[in-house]
Amino acid sequence: MLNPEYKKNGFFIVKELFNPNELSKLEEVIQEFHKSWINDNSEFYNNKAVNSAYLTGTKYLDREQRLTIFQFIGSNKIMEILKTLIPKGPAFMNTQLFFNPVNTDQKNYWHRDLQYLEKTIDEQKTILQTNNVIHFRIPLRPEPGLELVPGSHEHWDIDEEFEVRAEKNGRKCFEDLSAGEQVSLNKSDLFVFSANMIHRGLYGLDRLAFDIIFCDSDPELLKYVEHDCLPNNEDIQKIENPNIFINTISLMKE
Numbered sequence: 001m002l003n004p005e006y007k008k009n010g011f012f013i014v015k016e017l018f019n020p021n022e023l024s025k026l027e028e029v030i031q032e033f034h035k036s037w038i039n040d041n042s043e044f045y046n047n048k049a050v051n052s053a054y055l056t057g058t059k060y061l062d063r064e065q066r067l068t069i070f071q072f073i074g075s076n077k078i079m080e081i082l083k084t085l086i087p088k089g090p091a092f093m094n095t096q097l098f099f100n101p102v103n104t105d106q107k108n109y110w111h112r113d114l115q116y117l118e119k120t121i122d123e124q125k126t127i128l129q130t131n132n133v134i135h136f137r138i139p140l141r142p143e144p145g146l147e148l149v150p151g152s153h154e155h156w157d158i159d160e161e162f163e164v165r166a167e168k169n170g171r172k173c174f175e176d177l178s179a180g181e182q183v184s185l186n187k188s189d190l191f192v193f194s195a196n197m198i199h200r201g202l203y204g205l206d207r208l209a210f211d212i213i214f215c216d217s218d219p220e221l222l223k224y225v226e227h228d229c230l231p232n233n234e235d236i237q238k239i240e241n242p243n244i245f246i247n248t249i250s251l252m253k254e
């Protein structure tokens with residue numbers, strides 16, 4: 001059955017899902033990635049970045065380190081929850097790591113991830129009804145979390161929301177929205193939210209959040225998956241629920 005809270009609001013939190021042991025190896029690998037990524041992207045990091053991506057790629061991590069992340073993604077805990085959101089053939093899309101901007105005056109921004117797809121507004125409205133893209137956020141530190149507009153994963157913006165998000169009529173994308181709801185997060189929680197919905201990250205504390213992104217088995221969405229970010233045949237055997245990757249790889253061949 002579809003998760004009722006997700007269906008209604010487009011997000012939910014599972015408090016204290018992970019124990020510290022489950023996160024320690026993952027965290028170590030992610031720290032390594034973060035260090036190398038910052039080294040390699042220092043200008044972007046120092047000027048405006050709030051996230052990196054493609055953590056499971058071969059550029060910064062070795063095979064063992066990547067396997068640690070693949071095993072976490074394909075673990076029973078994650079897959080059991082994903083099944084309640086996308087029951088048929090979910091696919092693995094990408095990973096991201098969210099952190100604070102170096103410039104503490106940098107403002108956050110309301111958005112729907114789909115607004116960056118270069119689609120018309122009508123096309124975006126259709127995507128809202130047809131395509132699921134879901135973030136699984138694993139905070140590695142306590143963080144202010146996110147602010148979201150409940151129900152906006154299925155409903156288009158009211159005027160106030162569109163004006164702020166799209167910066168129309170003199171509005172700015174960091175202005176408060178009346179329907180925004182904040183969810184703060186702790187290490188060991190899992191936060192699930194639809195990438196389609198209106199949301200913004202809240203900067204502060206010492207946030208470091210690992211996001212896994214899953215999607216429907218839709219060729220349009222699979223275009224964004226990088227081959228380099230998927231496990232090889234041998235490593236797939238070492239994952240509790242390898243189907244998430246097997247399905248993704250076979251869809252990419254179609």
Ligand SMILES: O=C(O)CCC(=O)C(=O)O
Binds near residue numbers: 050145146200
């Ligand atoms: O945490 C953030 O900075 C923003 C998160 C976000 O917008 C996203 O995951 O799409």
